[in-house]
Amino acid sequence: MIYTITLNPTIDRLLFLEGTLTKGKNNRLRKVAYDIGGKGHHGSYAMNQSGVKNQALGFSGTINASKLEKILSDKGINYDFVEVYGKPTRESYVxxxxxxxxxxLITEKGFNITDYDIGLLFEKIEHKVQREDMVLIAGSVPPGFDLHDLENLLKQLKKIGCFIACDLSGEALKKAVEIGVDFIKPNQFEVQELIPSDGNFLEPIKELSKKIKYVIVSLGKDGSVCSHAGEVHQVSAPTVELVNDTGAGDCFVGTFLASLSLSKSLAECLSLASACAANQVQYNDSTTFNIKDARKLQKEVTVKKLS
Incomplete structure (x- = not known):
């Protein structure tokens, strides 16, 4: 089982403009649509497309719970949230x-989390997560959930002994590295922040891999670089027409972890993840992709071992 933890979930409100956004002008909308937001939720959707059992954990507000639950139901995402009464789940405007x-992308900060809410989440994790499971913690942390809380969460998972994946940024990413999780996916700039170097970002990647089993560095349209078991691989990205790039990295992470849980080879995990992310950016929303079309794109992906 894979559990995804989205600490600061969001409902994506997709705003389709007539023409382009212009200051000082009445920018009219063609239509408005809704999608599930939150990096962990996007990861859950990607895992579903690979046929891997998973459940989304985290927090949700009760004020707009029906809207969030409908989107989750439409996307086929299994969930068990800590409900925070009298608060609305935040919205993001795409x-x-x-x-x-x-x-x-414009995002709200999210509602304040209390120690009581955090305790309820930790209890759920204690009852659910087993040693053989995977856990993905992804996205921003909400107000009230500080680095100390994140550290306690990571230590709880380390004690259980499960596989820990983190798609975090800033101080939260640094904390994940300090604790020594199993998977991180920074971009090339975040790698430099973690371990400053003279511009050759392969050296800090190798240094990070001494503590972390899988270090995948996102390079955008240029693909990614993965370090594992003392080897570094460069992964290409298929060339596609970009529609909406929100959620592409989350799709990559969800697909990679799903493939890893199915004991696929590293090359298969990386190439399918790259192909699914490329397929996803061709859709209007932040989650949708077609696994069959992605497998066709996978033939264009190269996974090259670097010396």
């Missing part, structure tokens, strides 16, 4: 301009 690739 602006999509007509005939322009990519997106503009």
């Amino acid at each position: 602006i999509l301009e007509e005939k322009v690739g990519g997106s503009i």
